[in-house]
Amino acid sequence: MTSTHHTQTRRPLACIVLAAGKGTRMKSELPKVLHKVAGRSMVGHVVAAASALAPDRIVVVVGPGMEDVATEVAPHATVVQESQLGTADAVMAARPLVEGFDGDVLVVYGDTPLVTPATLSRMTEARDGASGDPAVVVLGMRPDDPGAYGRLIQGADGGLEAIVEYLDATEDQRAVTLCNAGLMAFDGRRLFALLDAIGNDNAKGEFYLTDAVAVARAAGHACRVVEASAEEVVGVNSRAELAAVERLMQHRLRAAAMAGGATLADPETVYFSHDTRLGRDVTVGQNVVFGPGVEVGDRVEIRPFCHLEEVRVASGALIGPYARLRPGADIGPDVHIGNFVEVKNARIDQGAKVNHLTYIGDASVGAKANIGAGTITCNYDGFFKSRTEIGAGAFIGSNSALVAPVTIGAGAIVGAGSVVTRNVPADALTVERSKQSVHEGWAAGFRTRRAAEKAARSK
Known part of the structure; x- marks a missing residue:
């Protein structure tokens, strides 16, 4: 300063x-x-x-x-x-x-x-x-x-x-x-x-x-x-006065952010920390909270109801809505982090997409990789944290669990619903799930039996 x-x-x-x-x-x-x-x-x-x-x-x-x-x-x-x-x-x-x-x-x-x-x-x-x-x-x-x-x-x-x-x-x-x-x-x-x-x-x-x-x-x-x-x-002697000073400080920080070239869709609903840094042409939606240690590059859009703390977001990224970026998240240029996605202590490289209902923790995601809805990096075994490495251009199918430590090679595909416990080579396909079986007519018979049981219990 x-x-x-x-x-x-x-x-x-x-x-x-x-x-x-x-x-x-x-x-x-x-x-x-x-x-x-x-x-x-x-x-x-x-x-x-x-x-x-x-x-x-x-x-x-x-x-x-x-x-x-x-x-x-x-x-x-x-x-x-x-x-x-x-x-x-x-x-x-x-x-x-x-x-x-x-x-x-x-x-x-x-x-x-x-x-x-x-x-x-x-x-x-x-x-x-x-x-x-x-x-x-x-x-x-x-x-x-x-x-x-x-x-x-x-x-x-x-x-x-x-x-x-x-x-x-x-x-x-x-x-x-x-x-x-x-x-x-x-x-x-x-x-x-x-x-x-x-x-x-x-x-x-x-x-x-x-x-x-x-x-x-x-x-x-x-x-x-x-x-x-x-x-x-203004001095502070009570909790009420502390809240009043917080409001005044937030007003000051919001004004500074907008003067610096950021757009706040509804300024009164955006909460900054003293050290929040926003680049030019950043757009921040309603009800966004910046915890300490956040740095946001130019042309980033942060959609409503996001929470960021101790993270770096590079230029052109799209965050949210309803995303949570926890300490150690490093979001690269043009990355998409979508709704109900949580990222912690992880690097997401340029152009990668993590769009839906996903947890990425203690991991690295390569450039232009696509992480499907419901994917989880299983980073904690109750005693130790381990890392997941996902290569550039990899495609992780929906509802997959990647059990760390594990590496998914560049360009590899993980089939939806897989539980991956071993490394996957580059450009390989891995599918880890039970073989599907079909029993025709079983569902109709099940409903008939259960309806009869319910009727008998009501007599």
Whole structure:
């Protein structure tokens, strides 16, 4: 990803991600920031946005016992906020890794997964000396309903004079629509001097990061505001808010897909992962779900009700409807994967057709091979997975079971209904089924006997 930060001329940059919140309203054993949006953890989204600026270091602040969060954000450093005494206390936990840093320090939150690299970059740019060398830059927003948000009070020059909490605000201050979004950028040389001066004389006895503005202004330092959309800085504290953020993220991903040249028949029914990649002139039908790790080439058509995850689909392929492509599926150019077909850990080469009611797992299918309806590659014996190799131009008849490990040679034909347990040479015919027998009149006699038995039982 191209950095939105000017790496050649920029000042050194560090980022502190606050991720220690327990998220009790989530009613979950999983730490709040590990809940996923578009297939990636919330803290993963935030770290990715920060990483796009190519910072010199990223430090993630976690709570006690949050080793799984540390694993999620590795290789970035983590520190533990032992005391849990507010947002300023959380930043102070990062002091051993950031103190003395001669550059900008971004402070962001692990539960705001919609924040973009562009907004973070604008915050660091506002720290530039041309802007008056502000000690603190605060991210603001203008929500439709300002409600109980803290208000950002600006001076005549546009500088930030104060953050006033709603309960402490006058009527005139409450009329201000510019609200505090929480994210902040600091001059690293002044950061901890400001935090050291923050007190906890409040109802909760906590140290609030927002008080850094008052401390900075009292010391004669300038502060500034950068605005972002309210949508971008939505935080998550409950399952309902998680669902709301997922909707916003999906709207963003759908718009990006269409802007990139894909057609979505009914955008609101298509669900993307954060890393879905679609080529040009891709058509996606209704109710298609892209799990993580999907790459789709140009001119692919994905028909309705398909599910794809960790797969590659090459140009010109036709997928679905009702197809499931599982991890490891590698679909070649101009391949047809039809209705109720499942492919897992298998390569399907150019022009091959797997059109109906079929399972292809741990296999390779050669170019222009045709796999008949109801075919199964029997890849698991209860202990081990084995592979099936189907050569180019082979024809597999309907309702066949290919018991792996087995190889079907190029151009070979497997008769319908066969259970194939031995390799088939190229251009050979194999038929493996019982000899058909015919007993004339048997069916009529059967029906007569059974009807009589039923009548006798009903008396």
